[in-house]
Each structure stands twice: as C-alpha cells, then as structure tokens.
Amino acid sequence: MALFHILRYPGPEAAAAAEEEEAGAGERARALLERLQSRARERQQRQPAPPERAAHSEASGRRRRRPRRRRRGSSEALGSSESPREKRPREDDQHECAEERGPGRRAGLPSRAPAGTDAPPGPGVRTESKEESPAGHGARAEAAPDGRPAEEAAEPTVSALMLGGFGRRKAPKVQPFLPAWLAEPSCIQKNIAEGLVPIEDIPEVHPDLQKQLRAQGISFYFPVQAAVIPTLLESAANGFLVGRGGYQPSDLCVSAPTGSGKTLAFVIPVVQALLQRVVCHVRALVVLPTKELAQQVSKVFNIYTDTTPLRVALITGQKTLAKEQESLVQKTTDGYRCLADIVVATPGRLVDHIDQTPGFSLQQLRFLVIDEADRMIDSMHQSWLPRVVAAAFQGEGPPDPCVLLQRRQLQAVTAASTCCPQMPLQKLLFSATLTQNPEKLQQLGLHHPRLFSTSLACKGPQDADGDVGGKYAFPVGLTHHYVPCSLSTKPLLVLHLILEKSFSRVLCFTNSRENSHRLFLLVQAFGGVSVAEFSSRYGPGQRKMILKQFEQGKIQLLISTDATARGIDVQGVELVINYDAPQYLRTYVHRVGRTARAGNAGQAFTLLLKVQERRFLRMLTEGGVPALQRHELLSELLQPLVPRYEEALSQLERTVKEERKQKAA
Numbered sequence: 001m002a003l004f005h006i007l008r009y010p011g012p013e014a015a016a017a018a019e020e021e022e023a024g025a026g027e028r029a030r031a032l033l034e035r036l037q038s039r040a041r042e043r044q045q046r047q048p049a050p051p052e053r054a055a056h057s058e059a060s061g062r063r064r065r066r067p068r069r070r071r072r073g074s075s076e077a078l079g080s081s082e083s084p085r086e087k088r089p090r091e092d093d094q095h096e097c098a099e100e101r102g103p104g105r106r107a108g109l110p111s112r113a114p115a116g117t118d119a120p121p122g123p124g125v126r127t128e129s130k131e132e133s134p135a136g137h138g139a140r141a142e143a144a145p146d147g148r149p150a151e152e153a154a155e156p157t158v159s160a161l162m163l164g165g166f167g168r169r170k171a172p173k174v175q176p177f178l179p180a181w182l183a184e185p186s187c188i189q190k191n192i193a194e195g196l197v198p199i200e201d202i203p204e205v206h207p208d209l210q211k212q213l214r215a216q217g218i219s220f221y222f223p224v225q226a227a228v229i230p231t232l233l234e235s236a237a238n239g240f241l242v243g244r245g246g247y248q249p250s251d252l253c254v255s256a257p258t259g260s261g262k263t264l265a266f267v268i269p270v271v272q273a274l275l276q277r278v279v280c281h282v283r284a285l286v287v288l289p290t291k292e293l294a295q296q297v298s299k300v301f302n303i304y305t306d307t308t309p310l311r312v313a314l315i316t317g318q319k320t321l322a323k324e325q326e327s328l329v330q331k332t333t334d335g336y337r338c339l340a341d342i343v344v345a346t347p348g349r350l351v352d353h354i355d356q357t358p359g360f361s362l363q364q365l366r367f368l369v370i371d372e373a374d375r376m377i378d379s380m381h382q383s384w385l386p387r388v389v390a391a392a393f394q395g396e397g398p399p400d401p402c403v404l405l406q407r408r409q410l411q412a413v414t415a416a417s418t419c420c421p422q423m424p425l426q427k428l429l430f431s432a433t434l435t436q437n438p439e440k441l442q443q444l445g446l447h448h449p450r451l452f453s454t455s456l457a458c459k460g461p462q463d464a465d466g467d468v469g470g471k472y473a474f475p476v477g478l479t480h481h482y483v484p485c486s487l488s489t490k491p492l493l494v495l496h497l498i499l500e501k502s503f504s505r506v507l508c509f510t511n512s513r514e515n516s517h518r519l520f521l522l523v524q525a526f527g528g529v530s531v532a533e534f535s536s537r538y539g540p541g542q543r544k545m546i547l548k549q550f551e552q553g554k555i556q557l558l559i560s561t562d563a564t565a566r567g568i569d570v571q572g573v574e575l576v577i578n579y580d581a582p583q584y585l586r587t588y589v590h591r592v593g594r595t596a597r598a599g600n601a602g603q604a605f606t607l608l609l610k611v612q613e614r615r616f617l618r619m620l621t622e623g624g625v626p627a628l629q630r631h632e633l634l635s636e637l638l639q640p641l642v643p644r645y646e647e648a649l650s651q652l653e654r655t656v657k658e659e660r661k662q663k664a665a
C-alpha cells in the first residue's frame with residue numbers, strides 16, 4: 001500500500017553546499033592550528049625551556065588551573081574594573097574575534113577556551129592577555145626577555161589543542177517535501193459565483209437526485225461539488241461492491257472554504273452509489289465531531305434519501321443507547337437484520353455501538369466520510385478510527401471460497417490479489433482547514449489519496465504545526481474587521497454593533513462558557529435585544545431548540561462558545577463578533593465562517609485588547625486573511641449607551657450573586 005514518501009532534508013544541492021561549507025571550515029581550522037603550532041615552535045626555539053622543567057612540562061601543565069585563577073584575580077586587584085564573568089566573551093563572539101584578530105590573539109585569551117574547559121592556554125596566551133589589560137604594563141617591569149612577565153616565563157609551555165566549530169551558525173530552514181498528491185492537488189475555484197456549474201452539465205448524477213436538488217432550490221453546483229461529485233461517482237461506476245477494474249479506489253481529501261458546499265459534495269455521490277443496493281447493510285458511515293453537526297448532516301442525507309429505500313440512522317448519544325440500537329438493528333429468528341444504510345455518528349457513540357450493539361456490523365462498509373477531518377485527526381487519541389477499520393475488516397482470515405467478494409486490508413497489488421474481487425472501503429476527508437502535515441494524515445491510513453483544494457494553488461511557508469501558513473482560504477464575500485478596545489468597553493461595543501448597525505442575526509463568540517453566560521446576562525439586563533446563549537450549560541435538546549430559534553430569526557444575538565464555531569450552517573448570519581479573540585488561526589477560520597456562506601456576503605469583527613493586537617494581526621497575516629480593516633473606538637458613539645449599561649452592570653452583579661447562592665445551596 002503506497003502511503004507517503006517523506007524526505008525531510010534540504011535536498012542534494014543544499015546538502016552539498018553544507019558539506020562544502022563544513023569542508024571549508026575544516027580547512028580554516030587546520031590552517032589556524034598549523035599557524036599556531038609553527039608560532040609555538042618559533043617561540044620554543046627562541047627561548048628553550050630549562051631541561052628539568054621541559055621534562056615534566058606536560059604533566060604539570062595539566063594541573064595549572066589554580067595559578068591561572070590567581071592571576072586573573074591579581075589583574076582585578078590591579079585595577080581592572082571588569083569582573084571575570086564580564087570579561088569572558090560569548091562563545092560565538094570568541095570564534096568571530098579569533099578569526100578577525102588572528103590565531104595568536106585567539107589563543108591568547110584564557111576565556112576563549114570552549115565554555116566549561118579550563119585547558120591551559122598556549123604559549124602566546126599570557127603575553128597578549130597582559131597586553132590587553134592595563135594592569136599588564138605594571139607587571140612587565142619584571143618581564144622575561146621575550147616580553148612575558150617573569151612568573152609566566154617560568155611556567156612550562158603547553159601546546160594548545162584548538163577546537164573549532166563552536167560558533168552559532170544559523171540553521172538552514174528545513175523546507176517541507178510534500179508527497180506528490182499533497183504538493184499537486186486538483187485545484188478548486190475559490191470564488192463560488194465564478195465557478196457555478198449548471199446541474200445538467202453533470203449528467204452522471206441520477207435524474208431523481210437532480211430533481212431533488214432543484215426542489216431544494218439548487219440549480220447550480222458549487223465549485224467543490226462540481227469537482228468532487230463526478231470523481232466520486234466515477235470511482236463507484238462499477239457499483240459500490242467492487243472498485244473500478246477490480247482496484248481499490250483512491251481516498252479523497254477535500255479542503256475548501258467554510259460555507260462552500262462540502263456537505264452536498266459527499267451526500268449526492270454516496271446516495272447515488274447506494275441507490276442500487278438490494279440488501280440493507282451499513283455501507284456509508286459519516287463521522288463528525290459534535291452532535292449538532294451530525295444532526296445537520298443527517299438532515300441533508302434525509303432530504304436526498306427521502307424518495308429512496310435508503311435509511312439513515314443518527315447515533316450521537318442524544319437518545320438512549322437502546323433507542324439508537326432500535327434504529328440500527330432488528331433481532332430476527334435467524335440473527336440480526338440491519339436497518340440503516342447510512343450511519344451519521346459522533347466518534348464516542350460510534351465506538352459504544354461497535355462494542356455493545358449485537359448485530360451492528362461494518363463489514364459491508366463502502367464509504368467512510370470524515371467531516372471536519374482536521375478536528376477528527378486531533379481526536380485520534382480516542383482510537384475511534386482503528387476500531388472502525390477493525391470492525392470493517394473483521395472477517396479477515398483465510399479467504400472463504402464461497403464468498404464472491406473479499407474484504408481484506410490493503411496490501412501490495414499483485415496478480416494473485418486481483419483474482420478475488422475486493423470490496424473497497426473508501427475514505428473521504430473534508431475540512432475548511434485540512435492539515436497538510438503528512439505525518440498527521442498518515443494516521444488515517446489513506447490509500448492512493450487525491451487532494452482537492454482551493455488553497456494550494458499558492459504555496460507559502462509552513463507553520464509550527466506543519467500546516468502551510470497563509471493557506472487557509474476564506475469565503476470571498478467575507479470582510480474582516482477588528483477594533484482595539486479595553487476590557488470594559490467590549491460589551492458596549494457589542495451592543496453598539498447590534499443596535500446602531502441594525503444587524504438582525506449576529507453570532508458572538510467567547511472563549512469560555514462563563515464569559516458567554518456573563519455577557520448573555522448583561523445584554524439581557526440591558527434590554528432591547530433578543531439574546532440567547534449556546535454552550536455546554538445546556539443539554540442537547542435545549543441547544544437544538546436554541547439553534548432552531550436562531551435560524552427562525554427569533555433570536556437576534558446568539559452568544560456562544562466554540563461549540564457552534566465549526567460546521568454549523570445557519571442561514572442569514574450577517575455578522576460574527578469575536579468578543580474574545582480566538583487563540584488559533586483554525587478557530588478564527590471556522591468562527592468567521594459562520595457568515596458569508598454559500599457565496600453570500602458577511603462581516604467579522606474581532607474585539608482586541610492592546611496586548612492581543614500584535615500577535616493576533618501576525619497570526620492573521622500569516623494565515624492569509626485578506627485585507628483586515630481597523631476601526632478606532634469612538635467614545636462619543638458609545639456614550640448614549642452608558643447610563644443604561646451601568647444599570648445593567650448592577651443588575652448583572654445581583655444576578656451573579658443570586659446564582660452563586662443557588663449553586664451553594
């Protein structure tokens with residue numbers, strides 16, 4: 001099975017250049033050493049050491065640390081204002097200085113030995129260090145003939161071992177080498193309006209589905225749909241039981257902006273591929289990170305399977321396990337009967353059913369759709385994917401000659417392996433912020449993957465995570481704004497934006513459910529705005545109702561945690577406010593993507609504290625956010641709201657105290 005071929009080295013040219021550079025450095029070090037040694041020899045010839053001293057000079061040289069320290073101390077006593085620590089240059093400085101000043105000088109400074117070593121310096125050492133020190137002149141009164149102080153001249157000479165290459169060199173930036181499928185994706189038009197394709201231009205789509213699409217008011221495919229639907233239909237052209245030509249079809253990764261219609265890009269081909277099924281088995285499994293998203297996607301599947309025999313089951317934990325089991329399997333006299341062709345699930349609940357629902361089988365699984373794939377990769381530690389794959393390939397063992405279609409883990413394609421037709425399992429990944437980190441994607445065990453992307457046409461630097469910086473595509477109709485402000489003016493700004501600008505559907509994000517709750521209470525106390533909050537404070541049923549009311553326009557301002565940041569599709573959201581600035585670029589992409597959906601226009605405002613401004617702007621610039629508009633906070637605009645706001649603040653204080661009391665009781 002071909003996975004990824006990752007070469008994480010800078011390439012042959014860069015490697016050769018580095019080698020050359022290293023060889024050059026080696027040459028220089030050798031020349032330096034030779035010069036030093038020849039100078040040492042010259043000095044030794046000029047002033048031969050007394051025979052008895054010369055005999056044991058090397059042995060005593062090894063034990064000469066203390067005298068050196070004493071000398072340093074003595075030079076301080078003689079007036080040097082620098083402390084020994086101050087005098088010692090940094091390692092990289094040493095290297096550079098030595099190169100500039102020549103070998104004698106380099107060797108001359110005791111502190112220039114590599115950090116941590118107290119190796120005795122070479123013959124030129126003290127001479128030159130004394131020259132540098134003003135104290136040295138005094139000491140020279142009793143100098144030896146060669147100009148060294150008598151004390152030093154009496155010491156044995158030791159040949160120094162010069163170590164090189166300690167200077168800090170800027171490490172060359174590692175350029176990512178992406179596998180070909182990641183580096184050369186099939187490009188998708190980013191601008192929805194410019195890339196619309198009439199429904200009749202893709203005749204492969206079943207007429208009944210085309211009819212359904214028209215009934216939903218859809219007469220054009222969005223670019224991502226026009227690219228992905230025909231590809232997926234082609235991979236199932238021989239029916240869903242065998243891949244084209246008996247081969248396993250390629251897995252697909254799709255990276256397209258928020259609101260670009262990715263859901264229909266997999267719903268239509270999956271439904272069409274399964275239309276020919278005779279026996280009901282779980283053949284498509286869609287895994288999503290949240291209950292709300294799973295609900296939304298199962299609703300879309302329900303629309304397009306409405307007039308077909310296909311059945312859709314939603315397993316997210318919103319109902320009891322027993323109730324969900326009833327929608328999945330039915331006990332019969334001779335075993336279990338499957339009741340769902342398409343299962344839409346959250347990962348945790350899916351694993352519960354794999355473990356606990358008798359008769360729930362994934363052995364006939366044909367499509368595994370992973371929506372919000374980057375988030376799902378982050379949750380891989382839950383090991384839901386290995387469980388799904390294990391369940392899909394459960395029947396492994398010696399091939400059963402009576403079984404027409406085999407289901408085996410993919411290995412190398414050989415003549416023998418093509419004899420038995422394989423039942424394929426195709427993985428389909430979708431996200432607006434799909435990672436391009438090959439190591440992360442490798443965890444999914446993709447088979448001959450293909451990438452469709454809006455964002456890769458232009459390449460950029462990689463961020464720490466391995467994602468390509470500046471590569472997230474934003475909806476074309478989205479304008480980005482930010483307002484520098486203080487903590488106390490944030491709520492006033494939210495009120496101003498809603499009341500003065502008359503936005504009818506606003507989604508406001510905070511970074512915690514406490515912040516959401518407080519802001520909700522404050523806006524409620526202020527009055528004049530129909531407001532609700534959405535967070536884990538509420539159960540799934542209440543959350544569902546809140547979203548419905550927001551969709552119906554009964555709620556003007558929905559204050560939410562990041563629970564609604566991903567995938568949630570509420571039509572007509574005109575404004576997204578980041579009350580708390582998002583910490584990560586991906587969070588920003590998904591939050592602001594709740595507006596400007598399906599080719600519509602929308603605005604995103606981020607309220608920034610002074611301390612957040614620089615980092616946030618850098619993050620967005622690196623992330624490829626188009627023109628970001630700065631708005632100055634004009635206090636006179638907020639002034640009329642202040643009296644009512646102060647009353648609301650007092651009301652908030654009372655409510656919070658009340659809530660605390662209730663909690664404590």
Ligand SMILES: Nc1ncnc2c1ncn2[C@@H]1O[C@H](COP(=O)(O)OP(=O)(O)OP(=O)(O)O)[C@@H](O)[C@H]1O
Nearest residue numbers: 218220221222258259260261262263432567569598
């Ligand atoms: N061809 C189409 N014509 C008109 N509207 C469409 C079309 N395809 C999708 N839509 C609408 O566009 C909206 C966004 O679609 P969808 O939720 O699939 O986007 P998405 O790419 O999955 O976004 P996100 O990344 O935020 O999950 C939905 O309301 C959907 O009904």
